[in-house]
Amino acid sequence: MGRTESKVETFRALHRRKAPGDPLVLPGPWDAASARVCVEAGFPALATPSAAVAAGLGYEDGDTPADEMFAAVARIVRAVDVPVSADIEGGYGIAPGELVERLLETGAVGCNLEDSEGGVLKDPGAHADWLAEVRRAAADRLFVNARIDTFIRAPGDTDPKQAAEQAIERAAAYVAAGADCVYPIGAPVDVLPLLRSGIQGPINVHGTVTGDPSSTALGELGATRITFGPGLQRESARALRGIAAGLR
Incomplete structure (x- = not known):
């Protein structure tokens, strides 16, 4: 078994x-330096957030060219020894076979794939x-x-329970198609709890860098794994603003 396969x-x-209160917690590095910090803190794997990578490259979220995103992921993978999953948004319009090969070339062992485009499900x-x-490729x-976007793409007056039911329906279709996890x-x-009762397999939940609610609490409510989107990068940027202001 090769190194990538073992990862x-x-x-x-x-x-x-x-245990229910022990979910997998995956911090979201946006470059090689932040990836090393996360590994030094003891995390066993990482999950890159596309919004954070975009900010690090000088783009708005969703505007990063595919070549630059894959190159950024490759730099993160090279910097650490733990498994890295990559957020590649909606796949950049690349055919599935080529998309898979480009991901594998970066050394990533997983990916996030969204089910909305241009703000529409x-x-x-x-x-x-x-x-x-x-999956076949x-x-x-x-x-x-x-990723399931029924909550973030729904009209503002949508009942969360209705969005959850839609998410459960989509999750069933995606798991049947070969998805390992839904988000x-x-x-x-x-x-x-409603999502957990209706979804087969692992569920990814968005956590907060403030730890409220805690990862343990989210796990007890049904989360298999927890990611933070661009939370770490934005918190780091706020800290840097304070340091920079103090230098003037």
């Missing part, structure tokens, strides 16, 4: 929860078909995290 298996194993059936193509070489981003804490 994929390690990453998969990390999603097998030892994709047809769940068509997206599931596309995820199935990604990747076989067991990548851990696929299917109902933006789900309110109080609907996590």
Whole structure:
């Protein structure tokens, strides 16, 4: 078994929860230096956030060219020895086979893939078909995290329970298509038990860098793994602003 293959298996194993209150916590580095800091802190794996990488490269979220995103992921992977999953947004319009190969070239062992584009939810059936193509191309070489955007793309007056039910329907289609994990981003804490009861397999939940609620609490509510989006990068930027202001 090659080094990348062994890292994929390690990453998969990390999603097998030892206890409900012990979810996998994946910090989100945006460059090689922040990745090393996270590993030095003791985290067993990392998950890059596209918004944070975009900020580090000087782009708005969603505007990073594919070549630059893949290059940034490759630099992060080279800097550490732990498994790295990459947020590659909606796949940049790249055909599934090529997308998988480009990801593997970076050394990443997993990916996030969104089910909305231009602020609009994709047809769940068509997206599931596309995820199935990604899975066929990747076989067991990548851990696929299917992001579900029903909470962040729903109209402001949408009942969270309704958004949760839609998320459960989409999750079933994506898991059937081969997704290893689903990520109902933006789900309110109080609907996590409903999501857990209706979704088969691992669930990714968005945490906060303030630790409120704690990772333990989120795990007890149903989270298999916790990521933070661009939270670490934005908190670091705030700290840097304070340091820079003090130098004047």
